[in-house]
Amino acid sequence: MDSIKMVDLKKQYDFIKEEVALAMEEVLEQTTFINGPMVQAFQHDLESYLQVKHVIPCANGTDALQIALMSLQLEPGDEIITADFTFAATVEVISLLKLKPILVDVNPKTFNIDPKAIEKAITPKTKAIIPVHLFGQAAAMDQILSIAERHQLYVIEDNAQGIGAQYTFPDGRKAKTGTLGHLAATSFFPSKNLGAYGDGGAIFTNDDQLAAFLRGIVNHGMYKPYYHDVVGVNSRLDALQAAVLKVKLQYLDFYNERRKEAALKYTQALESHPDLLTPFRAADCDSHVYHQYTLRITNGKRDDLASYLKEQNIPCGIYYPVPLHKQKAYKDPQTDDTIFPVTNQLVKEVISLPMHSELNSKQIEYISTKVLSFMNNK
Numbered sequence: 001m002d003s004i005k006m007v008d009l010k011k012q013y014d015f016i017k018e019e020v021a022l023a024m025e026e027v028l029e030q031t032t033f034i035n036g037p038m039v040q041a042f043q044h045d046l047e048s049y050l051q052v053k054h055v056i057p058c059a060n061g062t063d064a065l066q067i068a069l070m071s072l073q074l075e076p077g078d079e080i081i082t083a084d085f086t087f088a089a090t091v092e093v094i095s096l097l098k099l100k101p102i103l104v105d106v107n108p109k110t111f112n113i114d115p116k117a118i119e120k121a122i123t124p125k126t127k128a129i130i131p132v133h134l135f136g137q138a139a140a141m142d143q144i145l146s147i148a149e150r151h152q153l154y155v156i157e158d159n160a161q162g163i164g165a166q167y168t169f170p171d172g173r174k175a176k177t178g179t180l181g182h183l184a185a186t187s188f189f190p191s192k193n194l195g196a197y198g199d200g201g202a203i204f205t206n207d208d209q210l211a212a213f214l215r216g217i218v219n220h221g222m223y224k225p226y227y228h229d230v231v232g233v234n235s236r237l238d239a240l241q242a243a244v245l246k247v248k249l250q251y252l253d254f255y256n257e258r259r260k261e262a263a264l265k266y267t268q269a270l271e272s273h274p275d276l277l278t279p280f281r282a283a284d285c286d287s288h289v290y291h292q293y294t295l296r297i298t299n300g301k302r303d304d305l306a307s308y309l310k311e312q313n314i315p316c317g318i319y320y321p322v323p324l325h326k327q328k329a330y331k332d333p334q335t336d337d338t339i340f341p342v343t344n345q346l347v348k349e350v351i352s353l354p355m356h357s358e359l360n361s362k363q364i365e366y367i368s369t370k371v372l373s374f375m376n377n378k
């Protein structure tokens, strides 16, 4: 059996090597390394794939979140509601822009932002909600969009982990995550479901005006060469990364299907154990693309399981070990810790198993057997 990796980018590369080489060579021959035809071609392909009007490529997912917020022309101190249980980039950009992050608790089954908690956190200063499609599972967008509409708030989806997931509305209508709110941000970090061979990111919107504004913000606030209308940033997707992404976008659905198959196999092997909870799966099966396959270990032995797996040469991850409201950088002495019962519990129980599009049945069986053998002996 091949050695088990958390993410196996080498195996994935071996399969698409020639196509990637050809696409990269095209860029090298064109020598338009920034904003060239390859970036535009990828942008176009991604717009068609997502069925969204505008994709604005940029340098990374964190920039995408920051630039999305910059386009809303908010005032310092305006409040942005987001989840306590997510990667720090989501809250980092809020603080950097001198806006006020308002962290709220999450749902214990989906790990995603809790709409009831959002509603409780709304004040006259609230301007936007940033739901994160954590671990690849769509947040409760129907409820979030209706709260936002009632309170006239913007919704910016953090789709860094959810690209390719399809959300089903209660009336049966389906749409890709990242196309549901006013704006969305995604990351093409190599280990993401659609990963480049370096950094990359993009903002999505169906709003023509916001899109036009965003295209200037990413380019030093320029709307006409050397006329700077707003304070912008320099955030670009380089053409070599666009070449890789253009090739890999063709395989995104295939990659996500492989992840779903792997998740199903894990779940079938593990779900009957009384001391662990397998990831919640909505009836439609399309709304989770398993950026991570994350278990909850409910008998208090999560850390022991992690050490055991590492001894067995099975990598695993703890995403995330500390709630954002307890991180030094984001701690607010006024925050009441008791409003985060779910996140406080999740950080002690979650463990993510290897998950990628190249994981095979033998490896999944081996990992599951080891997890069960540990759980049964403790």
Ligand SMILES: *Cc1c(COP(=O)(O)O)cnc(C)c1O
Pocket: 060, 061, 062, 063, 086, 087, 089, 090, 132, 158, 160, 161, 186, 187, 188, 189, 199, 200, 201
């Ligand atoms: C990866 C990630 C980001 C940041 O993306 P980068 O490209 O690494 O800047 C933001 N939010 C979430 C939820 C992520 O997982």
